[in-house]
Each structure stands twice: as C-alpha cells, then as structure tokens.
Amino acid sequence: RDRYKDALPWKEVYPISALEGNNVDELLTTLKGQLPEGPQYYPSDQITDHPERFIISELIREKVLELTRQEVPHSTAVVIDSIKRQDEEKIHVQATIIIERSSQKGIIIGKGGSMLKKIGSLARRDIEHLLGDKVYLELWVKVQENWKDRQDLLASYGYRQDDY
Template sequence: MSDAPGGPEPPAPGAAGGPTRCGLVAVVGAPNAGKSTLVNALAGTKVTIVSPKPQTTRFRIRAVVMHGRSQVVLVDTPGIFKPRRRLDRAMVAAAWGGAQDADLSLFIVDARAGLTDEVRAIADRLKQGRRPVMLLLNKADLIDPPRLLPLAQELNGILPAAETFMVSALKGRGLDRVLDVLARSVPEGPFLFPEDDLSDLPQRMLAAEIVREQVLRQTHEEVPHHATVETESWQERKDGSARIDVTIYVGRATQKAILIGDGGAKVKEIGRRARQELETLLERRIHLFLNVKERSGWDEEGGRIRALGLDDVG
C-alpha cells in the first residue's frame, strides 16, 4: 500500500507489461547510402538533414524512437570514405566512434551501387568489431528483385549479419520489420532519454544544420562541401518568437559570390526556405538572419571542427 494521497503510485517503467529495453543503434555506411533518410523515416519526423549530395551528415546525431516498451536510439553517423582533409578525418572518426559505442550496428548499403570498394572496406572493418551487425539494403525498389538476393548473399559472405533487410527508406517500405527487430534486439534496461524526446541535437545546432541543408540543395559544384554553418546568436523575444543569426563560412571568394547570388538573391532564398522549415520544426515564428564570410582553410582549423560537434583528430 502507498501512503501517497490519491491512491497507489503509478508503476515504474518495466513494472507492468514486461521489462523495458533501450539501446544505441549505429547507422553506418558509405556516403549517400540513405542513412539520414532512414533515420528520419524510422523516427517519424525530421531529426537530421537530407541531401542528394554525399557526405551530408558531418557528426553523430541521435534520434530517439519509441516502439512498444523499447527505446531505440538511432545514431546517424557521417558516411565513411577515404579522408583527405582534417575535417574528413574527424568525420570518419565520428562514424567509427558511433559504431564502437553502440549496442549494435545497422550497416546500410545502396542496393543500386552494390558491392563497391567502399562498401567492402566498411564490411571488413565492421567484421573486426564485437558488436552485432544487421545489414540493410536500401533503395531496393530501384533495382530488379532477382539482383537483391545475390547481393545480400555476397555481403553476408563477407560480414555475416544477424538480420538482413531490403527496404526503401524514401518510400517507407519494409521499415515496420526493421523497427520490430531493432526494438527486440536492444538490451533490457531503463530508457536513456525522456519518452517525448526526438533528438539530442541542440536547437542552435539544428538551426545551423537546416541552413546548411539549403546550401547543399541550392548550390552546386565545389560550394556545398566547402561551406560550414554556425549559429552566432539566439535571442528569445517576448512575443514567443526567436531571432537567430547564422554565419555561412566558405573557403574562397568565388564560393562566397555564388552563395550570395545576383543582388543577394541566392542567400535570400536559402534564408527563406530555412526559416520556413525551422518554423515548422520549432512551431514558432523565427527571424533568421544570414551572413556569408570567406575563411580560407576553415576545414583544417581545429576550432571550426570542434564547433561542428566533432573531435579534432588532427
């Protein structure tokens, strides 16, 4: 019997209906395999930016997904590739760090691209780890079904997978089974995050990432991957709105000119679309102000890399 007024206290998580489960699932793969699209689809909302360009995700983002009595924490990692710049090395280190810290890894492969050298190298490294690995063939709707099974068999020959999924993250096909399997595969234990949390991404970083997504979508050639975005200030207003000042850094004057556009048209459009998306995500009015600065060699600066939420590995 409880001494608290109003009757007995509600049961703690796991007291009824069986124990709770909670675990980290690292989503790893080559650039442009569809990792961020998959994470957003499983989460049921946008927690990470998406672009058709490779190397969109630059740091680890955790998305919290509740499924029955399980909390599945998806860790969206940067695409794994051969690094050239200091930034590249930090991104690849973040990806492998996410895989090492997780309870299991979800290895996502673009079914259209098949078994590339990048995919083979990632499989070989995952095989060396001690964590269970599940294989997910994404974009399975875009190739002939007879090609899928041999690809799955070949990949399992290199890296035996605990489960193999064939899905379309973009169209949401096959994801119910993925979530069911993940929910029962994470270990028993208490939840790591409140049940209504969607992501551990701070709002200031979310604003910078939404702006960077528009840079990726609206510019071409060398600009997208030589730009970084930082939220300089966030001011709450009495009417419930917020003023956000964001700076876009690029490496060269030509990139700055492309980003600004004729008469400032390009940067205004980037700002307009980013503001609309932020207002939808945050459910409040946003006053967004963008500034573009040239900063040569920013992707070799430890301070800029740490500002992205990455560990500077030198």
C-alpha cells in the same frame, strides 16, 4: 530466383526492386516486426541529444547544399551567432555561413542576394517548425580559407574533437 531461394534455409524471401520499390514496404514491415526492442537511452519526450543551435545550423547548411548542389563543396559550415527572443511571438536568429573561397561567396549570395534569400526563406520555415514560433533569420556569408584544417576554427565553429 528459385536457385537462391533453395540455397539456404531462408525464413522468408522478398523479391524487391530498388528501381520501382516493389515489395520494399512489405520487407520493412516484416523486419521491424522481428527486431528486438532495445533499451531506451533518452526520455520519451527527447527527440535528439543535440542542442537547438546545432540543429538550426544544420537546417541552414542543408539548404545551402541542396540549393547550390555541385557549385559549392561540402566544406561549408554554419555558425549560429545568436538566438534571442524578440518578443512573445518572434525569435531572432543570426547565423554566419562559412565558406573556404571568395569565389563561393558570389554563389551563396546569388545575383542581387537571390540565393541567400532563398536559403534563408527555406531554412526559416524549417526552423519555425522546430521552434514552434515565428523566426526572423539573418544570414551572413564569411570567407575563411582552409577553416576545416585549423583546429582553433573547428572548435570555435562548434565541432568537437571527436567530430573530426
């Protein structure tokens, strides 16, 4: 350790452990304190430059990937079909999970709909947190072979040309 420490004129040395996390907080605190403040690109109350529809679709997609892990490849898209306020206290969200192969459909739906229900339940909780209201989430699963290779489908699913 001392050999590296003496090799260059370091300002500070932090021995850290990725495995145990030793000194990581101290290193991050020091780094943050030394970073120059950059320009403010967005208003203070704006937390993202993406529309709500995009964030909602990504929350649902996240749950699909977390819950199915290795079984369903990352070639999954989520399209928000509609977002409507049902009444003063509830928002109705309809979304379609797009997959590439029929064999993936059974995995996403699960036995008796159990996986789709779990995906919906976890995603709904996150969407309610995002929107600040109760959400009724309705999910559908659609097989669209080779969707990621078709420009027309990518565009209709909300992917911009610069995304792919």
